[in-house]
Amino acid sequence: MLKKTSIKVVLFSLLISTLLMLPISHGTVRANEQLLSSLFSQHSTVMLFIDPATGAIIDANQAAARFYGFSIEELKTMSIQDFNILDAEEVAKERERAQKEERSYFVFPHRSANRIIRTVEVHSSPLKLTDGREILFSVIHDITGKAIAEEELLTYQNRLQELVQQRTQQLQASQQQQRYILLGAIILQMLVIVVLLFNIRKRKEISDALRREQSALLDSRAYNRLLFDDSHLPLVVMDPINLSFLDCNEAAVDIYGAKTREELLSWKPGTVSPPFQHDGTSSGRLGYELIKECLNKGSLVFEWLHQRPSGELWDAEIRLVRFQHQDKTLLQFSVQDITERKRSDHEIRKLSQAVEQSPDSILITDLEGRIEYVNDAFLNNTGYTREEIQGENPRLLQSGLTPNETYEAMWSTLQRGETWRGELYNQRKNGSEMVEFVTIAPVRDTAGNVSHYLAIKQDISDKKQAAAQIHRLSFFDPLTGLPNRTLLMDRLEQACASGRHQHYQEALLLLNIDRFKLINDAHSLVTGDALLRAFANRIAGLLRESDTVARVAGDEFAILLPDPNKGHGQANRRALSVAEKIHQLLLQPINIDGEMFSVTTSIGITTFPEKANETPANIMRRADTALHRAKAGGGNQTSFFEIGMGEEAERSFRTERELRHGITVGELRLYLQPQVNSKREVVGAEVLVRWQHPAQGLLPPAVFIPIAEESDLIIELGTWVLTESCRLIAKQAQLGHPLHLSVNLSPRHFRQGNFVATVRQILSATGADPTSLTLEITEGLVIDNIDDVVAKMSALAELGIHFSVDDFGTGYSSLAYLKRLPIDELKIDRTFVQDAPNDPNDAALVETILAVASHMHLKVVAEGVETEEQAAFLNARGNVIHQGYLFGKPGPAEEWIAHWRSTGPVRQ
Numbered sequence: 001m002l003k004k005t006s007i008k009v010v011l012f013s014l015l016i017s018t019l020l021m022l023p024i025s026h027g028t029v030r031a032n033e034q035l036l037s038s039l040f041s042q043h044s045t046v047m048l049f050i051d052p053a054t055g056a057i058i059d060a061n062q063a064a065a066r067f068y069g070f071s072i073e074e075l076k077t078m079s080i081q082d083f084n085i086l087d088a089e090e091v092a093k094e095r096e097r098a099q100k101e102e103r104s105y106f107v108f109p110h111r112s113a114n115r116i117i118r119t120v121e122v123h124s125s126p127l128k129l130t131d132g133r134e135i136l137f138s139v140i141h142d143i144t145g146k147a148i149a150e151e152e153l154l155t156y157q158n159r160l161q162e163l164v165q166q167r168t169q170q171l172q173a174s175q176q177q178q179r180y181i182l183l184g185a186i187i188l189q190m191l192v193i194v195v196l197l198f199n200i201r202k203r204k205e206i207s208d209a210l211r212r213e214q215s216a217l218l219d220s221r222a223y224n225r226l227l228f229d230d231s232h233l234p235l236v237v238m239d240p241i242n243l244s245f246l247d248c249n250e251a252a253v254d255i256y257g258a259k260t261r262e263e264l265l266s267w268k269p270g271t272v273s274p275p276f277q278h279d280g281t282s283s284g285r286l287g288y289e290l291i292k293e294c295l296n297k298g299s300l301v302f303e304w305l306h307q308r309p310s311g312e313l314w315d316a317e318i319r320l321v322r323f324q325h326q327d328k329t330l331l332q333f334s335v336q337d338i339t340e341r342k343r344s345d346h347e348i349r350k351l352s353q354a355v356e357q358s359p360d361s362i363l364i365t366d367l368e369g370r371i372e373y374v375n376d377a378f379l380n381n382t383g384y385t386r387e388e389i390q391g392e393n394p395r396l397l398q399s400g401l402t403p404n405e406t407y408e409a410m411w412s413t414l415q416r417g418e419t420w421r422g423e424l425y426n427q428r429k430n431g432s433e434m435v436e437f438v439t440i441a442p443v444r445d446t447a448g449n450v451s452h453y454l455a456i457k458q459d460i461s462d463k464k465q466a467a468a469q470i471h472r473l474s475f476f477d478p479l480t481g482l483p484n485r486t487l488l489m490d491r492l493e494q495a496c497a498s499g500r501h502q503h504y505q506e507a508l509l510l511l512n513i514d515r516f517k518l519i520n521d522a523h524s525l526v527t528g529d530a531l532l533r534a535f536a537n538r539i540a541g542l543l544r545e546s547d548t549v550a551r552v553a554g555d556e557f558a559i560l561l562p563d564p565n566k567g568h569g570q571a572n573r574r575a576l577s578v579a580e581k582i583h584q585l586l587l588q589p590i591n592i593d594g595e596m597f598s599v600t601t602s603i604g605i606t607t608f609p610e611k612a613n614e615t616p617a618n619i620m621r622r623a624d625t626a627l628h629r630a631k632a633g634g635g636n637q638t639s640f641f642e643i644g645m646g647e648e649a650e651r652s653f654r655t656e657r658e659l660r661h662g663i664t665v666g667e668l669r670l671y672l673q674p675q676v677n678s679k680r681e682v683v684g685a686e687v688l689v690r691w692q693h694p695a696q697g698l699l700p701p702a703v704f705i706p707i708a709e710e711s712d713l714i715i716e717l718g719t720w721v722l723t724e725s726c727r728l729i730a731k732q733a734q735l736g737h738p739l740h741l742s743v744n745l746s747p748r749h750f751r752q753g754n755f756v757a758t759v760r761q762i763l764s765a766t767g768a769d770p771t772s773l774t775l776e777i778t779e780g781l782v783i784d785n786i787d788d789v790v791a792k793m794s795a796l797a798e799l800g801i802h803f804s805v806d807d808f809g810t811g812y813s814s815l816a817y818l819k820r821l822p823i824d825e826l827k828i829d830r831t832f833v834q835d836a837p838n839d840p841n842d843a844a845l846v847e848t849i850l851a852v853a854s855h856m857h858l859k860v861v862a863e864g865v866e867t868e869e870q871a872a873f874l875n876a877r878g879n880v881i882h883q884g885y886l887f888g889k890p891g892p893a894e895e896w897i898a899h900w901r902s903t904g905p906v907r908q
Contacts, residue, residue, distance in 0.1 A: 239331075270283070360456050364443070366451075405791045437460050485550065488548065491560055513599055539559070579638040586599055669893075670721070671688040683881060684741060743775055747781045805827065832846050861883055
């Protein structure tokens with residue numbers, strides 16, 4: 001039977017090959033193609049077209065799909081090796097056996113999708129297509145049941161042979177005269193048995209084959225029904241003649257909004273469609289044309305606007321397929337809701353148009369900075385072509401004028417997954433410079449991972465030049481380049497407002513060149529102007545960036561000295577220091593075109609604000625009064641508006657000299673104040689400093705810190721405190737008692753260019769754990785140069801150092817700044833804490849600060865907690881760390897640690 005089956009398979013393969021290779025007329029070829037398509041797709045025999053080089057399945061019929069349990073589309077993505085469970089060596093042995101036995105087929109065990117293994121015959125015939133490609137046409141025949149039937153037949157034949165042997169032995173024992181008669185009867189009986197056996201075998205084969213076909217048919221129908229019903233893809237069967245729905249699955253019921261399957265089957269295509277499609281075409285007429293086209297082609301894919309019973313319109317992709325069922329042509333279609341996809345496509349098209357037509361330069365880079373896309377505005381602005389810029393790094397545009405700190409801050413921000421904004425000084429292809437305001441944002445994929453960077457750049461070169469010119473004309477003196485009276489008065493107004501709120505004073509100096517009129521009259525106006533410019537340059541060279549020197553009128557200048565440290569009673573000392581430096585500097589003659597001029601100046605000083613309604617005009621009047629007093633005294637001297645101010649300035653000078661000496665000889669003392677949690681467990685301490693003055697005794701920081709802030713002495717003092725704190729941390733860690741300390745930073749110290757290197761050196765020298773150190777900064781620190789501050793803080797944060805914003809709420813409190821800073825903690829100023837339980841305004845401020853901290857995932861430390869009522873108020877509103885006299889006053893470091901060690905370890 002196996003050989004007969006093989007002959008049938010070979011004959012069928014030969015028929016297919018012949019039809020494929022018939023070189024006849026176009027009409028006949030089309031008929032052949034249809035015949036082949038019908039034979040291939042609808043024949044019950046498993047057939048495959050296979051690439052002989054790779055074993056990849058090029059095409060398969062429905063019988064193959066049913067046999068292997070995969071769809072035709074899935075089979076096309078697989079190879080014949082995906083089914084064969086034999087390894088390469090066993091396959092080679094089977095090929096050798098087939099060659100020895102001179103058979104044209106191979107026998108392999110194949111595994112289907114449901115993991116069932118069947119024994120199959122694989123009959124393959126090579127075909128050469130009209131385009132020259134060679135493929136294999138393979139017919140797969142299941143012989144699992146046939147092999148079993150042959151074993152049963154062999155058993156039956158063995159039993160028959162035994163019967164014949166028994167009869168032969170009986171015949172040999174009979175009489176001689178009956179031998180020939182009996183022999184003839186036996187022969188006749190054997191012939192009858194053989195005929196009977198042949199008929200039995202034939203009937204059994206036919207019965208087995210029929211039973212297998214019926215079982216396969218039942219299995220196929222059940223399997224197809226199961227696939228249809230359980231498919232997540234909405235499926236509907238439709239009669240193309242009367243346009244009725246014949247069958248559907250639950251997924252179709254859900255997507256069309258029907259209540260039951262029966263309700264959906266009672267509808268027609270017009271029920272689920274609006275009268276008109278998107279382009280205004282009648283749904284009925286267009287639907288008829290599409291059905292007609294599918295009946296001709298066999299399948300069709302198109303988009304269709306639907307309408308649910310609620311009136312909701314939605315778009316779908318329809319895949320329509322023609323098939324035969326009981327001599328009747330039907331259609332099956334699948335439905336996929338593409339409403340969101342079309343909406344997204346529409347948004348993407350709009351976005352693409354906006355990007356392409358945007359006047360701003362737009363570029364997209366990968367994570368390594370390689371450019372993948374630029375719009376036309378970018379090309380027009382830079383002068384590069386798309387081919388020149390593709391794959392390059394944006395650093396190609398750098399002019400060298402952008403500070404390195406800007407780039408460091410930019411990459412630090414982007415690596416945190418945040419958006420960076422700032423100005424970059426770039427250049428075009430022709431070398432011309434431009435200033436661009438750039439916004440760079442990370443682009444994330446569907447998994448939330450950053451995959452690209454998107455940069456939007458605006459060329460603001462003209463705007464900046466125009467703004468700078470207008471600003472210079474409005475607020476700066478054209479002769480000296482200094483701020484003019486208008487800008488000075490504006491800054492005085494701002495200083496007054498800040499001083500009234502913070503309750504500290506600043507200073508204003510008015511300067512007048514002595515006998516300038518005589519010099520100007522004796523020489524030309526050109527010489528006088530040159531002298532004014534040289535005088536202005538000398539004064540400006542003495543001042544800090546935060547100070548303002550302005551030309552008020554003629555030979556009169558003004559110096560505004562703000563106090564960035566907001567000290568109390570230190571403005572007059574600072575003013576006197578600057579005045580003395582100016583007098584000393586003018587002892588050196590000024591060279592004007594080879595001629596030396598010796599000049600002196602009279603200086604008048606006043607501090608402000610003196611009262612709540614202070615105005616810039618009143619401040620200028622007081623400074624002018626002091627200036628006239630200095631000139632009346634003979635010139636070349638300094639006069640305060642109030643005489644007592646000069647005496648206070650002298651005392652400050654003396655304190656500065658003694659403090660500088662005291663740091664050198666070890667007169668400073670480290671003090672600690674505990675910080676506790678809501679359970680009153682010590683979690684750390686703030687480092688404070690005291691001065692053990694040899695004559696005045698132990699001095700609090702308010703006496704000497706503001707004086708140190710006025711000069712570089714604060715840097716020396718801050719370095720000492722930070723070094724001693726790190727030594728303390730390292731020592732306690734070695735003893736097995738980890739200690740977390742918070743150290744205040746002076747803005748002047750932090751702004752030093754080598755500050756980060758200094759901290760690294762202190763950590764290395766002391767061996768302190770950076771994670772046990774918190775550096776406290778003030779809000780005013782970030783105003784001057786936010787990029788520099790962020791860069792330095794980020795570098796230290798990478799070491800493990802924590803940052804806290806001290807006295808939060810008393811300064812600028814800008815969330816725009818805070819969100820860029822790598823801070824871990826906010827400290828509520830004592831002025832808010834003290835009255836919070838009873839003052840609604842202070843209570844609201846504290847609650848606001850706690851809300852900000854919670855939103856930004858920051859710790860909160862409250863300073864000045866002195867009563868149980870204050871502690872209870874804070875604990876009721878959040879997880880707050882307390883610091884104040886209620887839990888302990890500042891004490892010498894050695895005594896504090898001894899007490900702490902005796903009460904228990906720090907809670908980290």
